[in-house]
Amino acid sequence: MFFRTLSGRFLLLTIIFVMLAEVVIFVPSVARFREDYLQQRLELAQLASLALLATPDDMVTPELADELLKNAEVLNIVLRRNERRELILSSPMLQPVMFTYDLRDASAYELIKDAMVTLFINDEEIVRVIGRPVKGAGIEIETTLEIMPLRNAMLVYGQNVFLLSLLISVISSAMLFVAVRFSIVRPIRRLVGNMMTYQQDPEDATRVIAPQSRVVELRAAEDTLHDLQTQLTANLKQKERLAQLGEAVAKISHDLRNILTTTQLLADRIEMSEDPTVARIAPKLVNSVGRAINLCEQTLKFGKAEEAAPRPEHFKLAELVDEIIDSENLRDEAEGVKIRCEFAPDFALTADREQMFRVIINLVRNARQAMVATQGGGEICVRADRTPSGAELKVCDTGPGLPNAAKDKLFQPFQGSVRKGGTGLGLAIAAELVRGHGGTLELAETSESGTCFRIHLPQK
Ligand SMILES: Nc1ncnc2c1ncn2[C@@H]1O[C@H](COP(=O)(O)OP(=O)(O)OP(=O)(O)O)[C@@H](O)[C@H]1O
Ligand SMILES: [Mg+2]
Structure with a gap:
């Protein structure tokens, strides 16, 4: 029932629209998160590999190599400094490389597609990532790492984005709900309330609405209603006055007809008068009285507001x-x-x-x-x-x-x-x-x- 009200509809629609908008934002932002994650690993790998530079033969002990790789959270690092010189840190790999991600010239489409694929990987896989070393420290850096930590981080990030979207949509819907209640629902209720009170006694001019809304459309509705009610109240008053007048005319016609009928009887007698002048005028007098009676009768008949329903x-x-x-x-x-x-x-x-x-x-x-x-x-x-x-x-x-x-x-x-x-x-x-x-x-x-x-x- 609540969702059939104006404010309920607004609330529901806002939640739906904000969630839809968040889905559109969610996909690229997860892809962006993955790219940043991988880029960060490359930078850490680059830092780790630079430790080799301090040694005369670009070699470190296996223990140190292990520690450097652990710190960078990767399995292998290859930093190509120029055409001839490569710095390599490696640890034994238990599995073959499953995917290779080249971040150097990846298009937005590729980044999004790979991010979505990553979300659905379920096994412990190894991936190779190739990128450009930062600050011109070489021509290419390549590293291998496990995919699960990346996937888990992406899932946590996605969950956070979802919860944040939900929070945003609930807050914005609640704010909109309050705004709609105040600026639309309340004025409409006032309008309807006025219509109902006016309907109870349309002749009472104090019940005519006083326009006060500041929303243009609602103000137009109030103004129109105000004009309509003013006109109707005036018409009803005039109608009442006319009805009173009609009643008075009917009473006058009724009594006048009775008086005239008596006059007609007397005039009939005058017609028989011996006096030639009286005899000449008498028929005209009878006619005039007859017409006056007719007028009274017609007026009376018309006064009976409506004719009886026809009986066919x-x-x-x-x-x-x-x-x-x-x-x-x-x-x-x-x-x-x-x-x-x-x-x-x-x-x-x-x-x-x-x-x-x-x-x-x-x-x-x-x-x-x-x-x-x-x-x-x-x-x-x-x-x-x-x-x-x-x-x-x-x-x-x-x-x-x-x-x-x-x-x-x-x-x-x-x-x-x-x-x-x-x-x-x-x-x-x-x-x-x-x-x-x-x-x-x-x-x-x-x-x-x-x-x-x-x-x-x-x-x-
Ligand atoms: N057939 C007709 N030929 C010419 N004029 C006509 C004709 N019918 C009606 N009229 C004109 O129309 C007017 C209105 O007619 P209506 O019957 O409504 O009223 P009335 O004849 O004047 O009065 P009453 O109420 O006694 O009938 C008449 O006064 C007359 O001038
Ligand atoms: Mg006529």
Whole structure:
């Protein structure tokens, strides 16, 4: 579990990376150690052989030769001083020479390869080492020695390097661990902690984060979060105010509708008045009151935040449109408006019948109102087709087209209306009802020769 945390990951990775780096350093440094070891033996051998110079015939007693060789920790020494003169110290060798190492022009590759081979030698072997005498004391020095002491020294050295690497990696990982905890983990925890407290009450502005990190990336995250939270808190407050306002409007609409309904009853009576002036004004009064009641009712309906979920049923479109024709008084072209259906008489839909009635009647009424108001009549056409994903309905008219002011905010409540007496809710409600079915309502086209709305309804 610990290694799944950010600091745990860093700790593990640092140990792995430092150990990898140490392996890369280990091999050449062991090779270097071996070369130094051999070079040191050559120098000791050179010193030992120089004792021969003090004698007249370059010879010492076998006891002294033995002691000199022991001191230099080698078995044989040959120092070539010039082409003719050689100084030789030798002791009897129990075994033949196994390898010859010439250090004079050995490449790095050779040194590394020989060092690795040495590490794996297991028997008591004898090796010959050739080098250059130090301080120009001759042209070549050659010595033989046992390999085991060299191998053991190399193993001890390798072990030390390994332990040191381990120590370095543990110390550096621990330091990095502390650094990561302080500079990354702690600020991230603070960020997450703030998100959680903010989430509990996003309307409380005191819970908005105060950026304070000095790490650039974390500061950017804090700044962005700060902006986001400030904006969200402000939006939530505004939404709350709007909700309160909406509630107040709903209450006013409700009471106003009741008052207006009473007024309408009284106005109905005035219509029967004998007085010609009163009789002339009365219908206008009744109409105005009727429109005011309609506005109150629509506002109340819209105030019920969401429409009920659709209850789909299978019904014939022709029958639904027939009811709309009656409701909109289009049966006998009363206002010069004709209606035509372009779909098969048995074309059926699966949808909430009541809601689809409201959608289509809104579109038909808009078309009728627009044509009556501007050109005293026209034709409305209701089309229906099957599509691969459902059904497509179209309500088209030969009216004047949408006014520019209406186009921009067509489906937005209270905003799209430019019609006198219109509330601007019809299309917003229709679009919401279609959306509730998983479909879309859109303006297909509009021009001076007419307007066409298209509904797409998914069908199972
Ligand atoms: N077929 C159409 N032809 C021309 N203009 C249209 C048509 N349909 C809608 N409009 C315009 O779009 C506006 C918005 O229509 P919408 O139905 O949303 O509101 P409304 O009809 O004004 O009011 P209500 O809420 O009573 O329906 C209308 O005022 C009208 O100007
Ligand atoms: Mg309308």
